[in-house]
Amino acid sequence: MSFTRTPTAARSVQFSFDGMPVQAREGDSVAAALLAAGIDRFRTTPKQGKPRLPYCMMGICFDCLLEIDGEANRQGCMVEVRDGMQVRRQDQSREVRL
Amino acid sequence: MGSPDVVVIGGGLHGCATALHCARAGLQVELLEREAVGRHASGVNAGGVRQLGRHYSEVPLSVLAMQMWRSIGDLVDDDCGFQPSGQIKVAGTEAHMEANRARVARLQTMGFAHEEVIGADELRALLPALSDGHPGALISRQDGFANPYRTTTAFRRKAQSLGVRIHEGRAATALTRDGAREGGGFRIDTAQGPLRAARVVNCAGAWAGTICAAMGEPVPIRAAAPMMTITAPMAPFVSPVVGFSGAPLSFKQFANGTVMIGGGYSGEADLDTGLTRLRHDRLAVNLRTAMDLFPVMAGARIVRHWAGVEGEMPDAIPVIGPSSTTEGLFHAFGFSAHGFQLGPVVGLLIADLIQQGRSRLNLADFAISRFRTQDET
Amino acid sequence: MxxxxxxxxxxxxxxxxxxxxxxxxxxxxxxxxxxxxxxxxxxxxxxxxxxxxxxxxxxxxxxxxxxxxxxxxxxxxxxxxxxxxxxxxxxxxxxxxxxxxxxxxxxxxxxxxxxxxERPMTRKGWTLPGVMSAGGVQILLKSSGMIPGADTVLAGSGPLLYLIAGQILAAGGRLQAIVETVPSSRYLAAARHLPAALGTGYLSKGLAMLMGLRRKGVQIYRGVSDLEVTGRDRAEALHFRHKGQAVTLTTSLVVLHEGVxxxxxxxxxxxxxxxxxxxxxxxxxxxxxxxxxxxxxxxxxxxxxxxxxxxxxxxxxxxxxxxxxxxxxxxDTTTRDAQAAPLRARLNALIRGRGFLEVLYAPSAPVPKDDATIVCRCEEITAGQIREAVAIGGLGPNQVKSYLRCGMGPCQGRMCGPVVTAIIAEERGVSPDAIGYFRIRPPLKPIPLAAIANAEPGDG
The missing domain is CATH 3.50.50.60 (FAD/NAD(P)-binding domain)
Known part of the structure; x- marks a missing residue:
């Protein structure tokens, strides 16, 4: 899956994903910006450890959950990307201590 | 098919367990549930399997129940999701610690050793995510939690496999002594026709008071709706179930990372509709307690609040035992906020009463007659 | 205030x-x-x-x-x-x-x-990265000017599928195929609503879109069934049956839609x-x-x-x-009714055309046949697990939810609710009306615990 982008006059925005710099357009949701950047996995599922990417992009499916500026479980499709934002993948399949 | 020996009214955990134990004792049992099995308190409670901090009257029942929990699969062919994670009640002050030491001493005189006092160092080791400043805790290491709906389902299925007939969507509308029947007994009316039985067990939870009143022994039962909160998955940070001496709290993290917060703060229950309303002011207090104890909760996201309808007695212990007015009628209700762990044992004691006229544990403290008013005695 | x-x-x-x-x-x-x-x-x-x-x-x-x-x-x-x-x-x-x-x-x-x-289009493989809803792809296009790659396949039914195809092409993009799940018999059944639809512009809009697609080399498969997406860690292929044949399209983006x-x-x-x-x-x-x-x-x-x-x-x-x-x-009521009259007239005209679309684009298979299909995306609960919960006595969605945690994840049942009801209705042989739906509890969406803990009424 890859996207090409139509030309725009929108300002460019810089943020980071798992510490890597990513360029987006002002007005992009975090989810759109990451898909445009070719990110292949936003999170892994808690139970089976399967990779997920956004499905609905309209706040319904919650498959775009990300850690944004230190806060986990945020909907990437509902948050507008901002300069300097720190976004992290949400790996929820880690070992559970009992 | 003839009349059953026993009709159980109410398809919660205690109703299903009573039916199961009666069937194991060789009795013919039918169970009436006005909605669906496990619809209210039994299906949606916090799932605590807790001996810790019980009312002294309940301790012998709770300890026997715990033995049954440890081999719950033998009883109901399912592990019920039971996790013996331990339960810890964090002390907030030295006064709490003093009370804890007194409690442990009293339990020891009763012959019970499942509760212990631990100090700040062991508490820190067991709960590394706990905030600072707590002098210690009360702990019961063999306690834990289970999945309430799965547990109720397992009891229902096992009861059914032993021949119990369960009628969902069939409410008992009236209970009368059956004069026509030789040797006494009851007629239980339902919209789908009457049932007759020699014995009736009232496991109707928050609705149990109606039956008591009809049989001339009214009880001051109150419908409570303990509120619960569950979060989105978080990185694992706590294993045992955690309570607190400073404020009501029940706190645990599941294997999938979600955190459940309760504490018995009640919303509002409507007995006519079976629906509950939340009280946000009380929820906020509950959530602040959780955040105070576990600062990591400041970053949690709440997925769901809910509440189940439960029956609660003014002295906070249930009614378990024979009717004081009506031979052949038995009660087991009023467990609000602490009935789940007792699930396996109460039905066993009721089955004892029905089979042998006496139970293996003393139920005097739970007698319905304790609510008899002065002018009636 | x-x-x-x-x-x-x-x-x-x-x-x-x-x-x-x-x-x-x-x-x-x-x-x-x-x-x-x-x-x-x-x-x-x-x-x-x-x-x-x-x-x-x-x-x-x-x-x-x-x-x-x-x-x-x-x-x-x-x-x-x-x-x-x-x-x-x-x-x-x-x-x-x-x-x-x-x-x-x-x-x-x-x-x-x-x-x-969008109606959750629960098909095997729909949780793989590289499977998106049509609405989602449209949002990428509308809000961020993102045009999907030329291997993209749109699958399902409903007018939105063609609308989006048209928008992608108009933006200079290309598409591999449209895979329509509408059974051919539906076109006949829908035809009796045609006279009403013709007056409303729905149909002419639709046909215009369709012709544009063919001209631009988009393959169109009609009346397909048994959709399944496969791939290891992402969508690699879409499989379906078309005119009795098994067809496989290699693709990295499958766009699903089955109405709203x-x-x-x-x-x-x-x-x-x-x-x-x-x-x-x-x-x-x-x-x-x-x-x-x-x-x-x-x-x-x-x-x-x-x-x-x-x-x-x-x-x-x-x-x-x-x-x-x-x-x-x-x-007063008179004023309300007078002002409402032109609005009602407009509404009635709009409703006339919809019978055709409803019949044509009714969802063809809301219940996944294959037991391994994931229904609850959050908790990864399959159709088979739901059927089993019904078999052991789960009468309705709330029992199934309590038993399986299906619908208890972050999406709060949005993605699985309609399908859970449909599966239970099918298993029990009763109408969805009799089955009902998940009880929805607050918060309406997951929100920070700290916000509720510190909430004071009237802060508005």
Whole structure:
């Protein structure tokens, strides 16, 4: 899956994903910006450890959950990307201590 | 098919367990549930399997129940999701610690050793995510939690496999002594026709008071709706179930990372509709307690609040035992906020009463007659 | 401060209601989860029209109407609060989150205008990265100018599928194929609704789109069944049966769509009565002709009250705005009815054409046949597990939820709810109406614990 982008006059925005710099357009949701950047996995599922990417992009499916500026479980499709934002993948399949 | 020996009214955990134990004792049992099995308190409670901090009257029942929990699969062919994670009640002050030491001493005189006092160092080791400043805790290491709906389902299925007939969507509308029947007994009316039985067990939870009143022994039962909160998955940070001496709290993290917060703060229950309303002011207090104890909760996201309808007695212990007015009628209700762990044992004691006229544990403290008013005695 | 009317959602229905209620002098607060008015259909219409005329043109004349509607709304004097996520509604009070802060607004009346969601198209492999809903792809195109790759396959049914195909091509993109699940018999059944549809423009719009696609080399497969997406860690291929043959298309993006249904989350939360609509194969909240719900003080308008599309939603919203003004005593019944007359005429004309679409695009297989298909995406619960829960006595969605945690994850049952009801109905051989739906509890969406812990009523 890859996207090409139509030309725009929108300002460019810089943020980071798992510490890597990513360029987006002002007005992009975090989810759109990451898909445009070719990110292949936003999170892994808690139970089976399967990779997920956004499905609905309209706040319904919650498959775009990300850690944004230190806060986990945020909907990437509902948050507008901002300069300097720190976004992290949400790996929820880690070992559970009992 | 003839009349059953026993009709159980109410398809919660205690109703299903009573039916199961009666069937194991060789009795013919039918169970009436006005909605669906496990619809209210039994299906949606916090799932605590807790001996810790019980009312002294309940301790012998709770300890026997715990033995049954440890081999719950033998009883109901399912592990019920039971996790013996331990339960810890964090002390907030030295006064709490003093009370804890007194409690442990009293339990020891009763012959019970499942509760212990631990100090700040062991508490820190067991709960590394706990905030600072707590002098210690009360702990019961063999306690834990289970999945309430799965547990109720397992009891229902096992009861059914032993021949119990369960009628969902069939409410008992009236209970009368059956004069026509030789040797006494009851007629239980339902919209789908009457049932007759020699014995009736009232496991109707928050609705149990109606039956008591009809049989001339009214009880001051109150419908409570303990509120619960569950979060989105978080990185694992706590294993045992955690309570607190400073404020009501029940706190645990599941294997999938979600955190459940309760504490018995009640919303509002409507007995006519079976629906509950939340009280946000009380929820906020509950959530602040959780955040105070576990600062990591400041970053949690709440997925769901809910509440189940439960029956609660003014002295906070249930009614378990024979009717004081009506031979052949038995009660087991009023467990609000602490009935789940007792699930396996109460039905066993009721089955004892029905089979042998006496139970293996003393139920005097739970007698319905304790609510008899002065002018009636 | 108490508002005469609090509206949740600023799509065509919410905006229409706000405009009419303001015209009659009501105080109106509009709480919108989005960052700008327009809803999903006119998403970010202000920015697009202002800054990128070319893109607005591509998105068509309906979008231009959206821009005019948003201007009318902005000028109406309604208080508009973007980024406000409503999480609980109680009698006369709406709780919401603004930024990270919980607040509440007191309301004389509350209008819920939260629109539609795409029907979850539960097929094997639909959880793989590289499978998206058509609405999702459209949002990428509309809001971020993102054009999917040439190997993209659109699959399912419903007018939106063709609309999006047309938009992708108009933006200079290419498509591999459209895979339509509509059985050919449906076209005959739908034909009896044709005379009504012809008068409304639905059909001519549809045909024009179809012809454009063929010219641009898009493969069109009709009447397919047994859709399945496969791939290891991402979508690699779409498989289906077409004219008796197994077909495999290699693709990295499968776009699914099977029509839209009311987003019933908020109307279930508020315990409004719902009825099953067999023609559209979905639940709808019960309303009167003015949008009054079964719960006093609550109103519902737009696609959330029943699917009708953007123009019908706007008309329904305006009607609800008039009714709110009447209920508040600002206009009398005669005035309300007089102002409503042209809106009703417009609504009736719109409804005429929909019989054709409903029959043609009824979902073809809402219940996944294969037991291994994941139904609850959050908790990874399969159709087989749900069937087993029913077999051991789970009578309804709430029992299945308690037993499996199906519907208890972060999406709160939005993605699996309709399918869980459908599976239980099928297993028990009764209508979905008798099965009902998940009980929806607050918060309406997951919100920070700290916000609720620190919430004080009246912070609005």
């Amino acid at each position: 108490k508002q005469d009317l609090v509206i949740v959602g600023a799509g065509p229905a919410g905006m229409g209601a706000a405009i009419e209620a303001r015209r009659a002098g009501l105080s109106v607060l509009v709480l919108d989860e989005q960052s700008a008015p327009g809803g999903q259909i006119y998403r970010q219409v202000e920015r697009v029209t202002l800054t990128e005329t070319a893109r607005a043109d591509r998105l068509g004349p309906d979008y231009a109407h959206g821009a005019a509607l948003v201007r009318e709304f902005r000028d109406s004097g309604a208080e508009y609060l973007p980024g406000a996520m409503v999480w609980q509604i109680e009698a006369g009070k709406v709780w919401y989150l603004s930024g990270d802060r919980a607040a509440s607004a007191d309301a004389g009346q509350i209008l819920m205008a939260t629109g539609a969601i 249904i009311p987003n019933q989350q908020i109307t279930r939360l508020t315990e409004c009565a719902h009825d099953w609509n067999p023609a559209q194969d979905c639940f709808e909240p019960r309303t009167d002709d003015w949008g009054n719900a079964s719960v006093p003080g609550l109103m519902i308008a737009g696609d959330g009250a029943g699917i009708g599309g953007a123009w019908a939603a706007e008309a329904g919203g305006r009607l609800a705005g008039l009714e709110a003004a009447r209920a508040a005593g600002r206009i």
